[in-house]
Amino acid sequence: MPLNIDHIRGLFPVLHQEVNGKPLIYFDNAATTQKPLAVIESLSDYYKKDNSNIHRGAHTLADRATRYYETTRGLIKTFINSKEEAEIIFTKGTTEGINLVAATFGRKFIKEGDEIIISTLEHHSNIVPWQILCEEKGAILKIIPINEAGELDMEAYDGLLSPRTKLVSVVHVSNALGTINPVEEIISKAHKVGAKVLLDGAQSTSHLEVDVQALDCDFLVFSAHKLYGPTGLGVLYGKREILDAMPPYQGGGEMIKEVTFEKTTFNELPFKFEAGTPNIGDVIAFGRALEFINDLGKKEIKAHEDDLLSYATEHLQAIKGFVPVGTAKDKVSVISFNINGMHPFDVGMMLDANGIAVRTGHHCTQPLMQRFGIEGTVRASFSVYNTKSEIETLVASVSKIAKIKNK
Amino acid sequence: MTIQDTQNEIIEEFSILGDDRESTIFYIMELGDKLPEMPEADKTDEHIIKGCQSKVWLTAFEKENKVHYLADSNTDITKGLISLLIRVLSGKTPQEIINAELNFIDKIGMGNIIGSQRSNGLAAMIKQMKLYAIAYQAKINA
Secondary structure, three states: OOOOHHHHHHOOHHHOOEEOOEEOEEOEOOOOOOOOHHHHHHHHHHHHHHOOOOOOOOOHHHHHHHHHHHHHHHHHHHHHOOOOHHHEEEEOOHHHHHHHHHHHHHHHHOOOOOEEEEEOOOOHHHOHHHHHHHHHHOOEEEEEOEOOOOOEOHHHHHHHOOOOEEEEEEEOEOOOOOEEOOHHHHHHHHHHOOOEEEEEOOOOOOOOOOOHHHHOOOEEEEEHHHOOOOOOOEEEEEOHHHHHHOOOOOOOOOOEEEEOOOOEEEOOOOHHHOOOOOOHHHHHHHHHHHHHHHHHOHHHHHHHHHHHHHHHHHHHHOOOOEEEOOOOOOEOOEEEEEEOOOOHHHHHHHHHHOOEEOEEEOOOOHHHHHHHOOOOEEEEEOOOOOOHHHHHHHHHHHHHHHHHHOO | OOHHHHHHHHHHHHHOOOOOHHHHHHHHHHHHHOOOOOOHHHOOHHHEOOOOOOOEEEEEEEEOOEEEEEEEEOOHHHHHHHHHHHHHHOOEOHHHHHHOOOOHHHHOOHHHHHHHHHHHHHHHHHHHHHHHHHHHHHHHHO
16 A cells, blocks of 8 residues: 555654745655654653663562663564574674674674675765775785676676675675665675675664665664654674674673683673663664654655655656766665756755755765766665655756756 | 955845854855855965865966955855955955954854864965965065
């Protein structure tokens, strides 16, 4: 059944305001999505009623907070279909998830001369941690190139794989272009040469069904705030046998079994990787965000977003001076573009004057921008609460702006 | 005309546009088009203003004890803002530039429009213009 978008919009307080005298049109969803009231209220309820430090507490509030916190872990297990809850580790976000793997798996298993493969589409957060690791270890970073449409060159990928490949760390969906990568193929081919695969799911988990068992990825990282949840919270999924073999990330409370001044033994998964008091309130509120997604259904969300994408693409393409960046056949609801003769910053500011929030710049993917020979793009990204009428306003505004330099 | 006179003139011009952001931005961009061209050879890394989100190049020269500026940017809105700064400060004595209190940017509502990040860039631009004036002042006094 198609979604009732009016009803959904009603669940998001932030959408109902004017910006610069115009109704807010929020098209910066790839940067962060807005939060439904249930998430906002859950956060405030937690601090009003349940605030307590989790695990080990021998009192009612601590028990309640622990149960709520662990409930979210269970929801995530179902959300990505992991085998067990112990494979779900809470982090600060996608960036920390990648850094955690680089600092633990990387520290232990990457040796001199080993190779790590990433792609041209990567966010800086999936480039820099590997550069640091390769520098330290004398390992080599290899890059899968892309074609003009912004799709991975899979033949080139085949050529990069070898017994020296120890890890393939790729983005599932490009944040800058929206390209959906053929990750099943990437993973199965990497496994054939004995490499592990980390999937950056920051942009995919909000749009696609991501089933870690079906995909057989070794790691998956993503952020709560791109999934209608709070900022400063993310998830690292890892296969148990790999997580067990990895050394701990940070030392502190929670992650230990027993500490003496002579020797410390480490706690079981997932706590081994969750040193210190975690982001309890946000984890609990994230549970409400996952329920929001489950209630609507990923397929239904995707259908609505695809509808918006094709409507926007069709109408924007007709504008003189409109230059799309990234035209992959398989895309999520992201449109990256430039206007002939104009800087993306200027376009972004003019759209903002019309109440339209988009992202402009390099989107933390400078190597990708260099590949296209551009400084940046304007990126409009659509979410479940966006409407065709909002896209019509975008098209009218872009059309007016483009005329300045494209008469 | 004093620096304050030029600022008042700009405030007056912009007041016609009222609160409409779009018209203000369009007008600023038109002003950028009229900025005297900076020689390509001057657009080097050493002339780039640090702290600007967009690229801004600035040079200055002295003629008859007055400071003159040449600048350019890769974004049109920044170019428009630069053209206003140059209109206010170019052709003045170093001492006038050093003493200048620039209040027109906020009064024409640009502070709000460009936001905090670009305001920092603008502040860096003004600082660099004043630094040129200080250098020329020292040269004149020497």
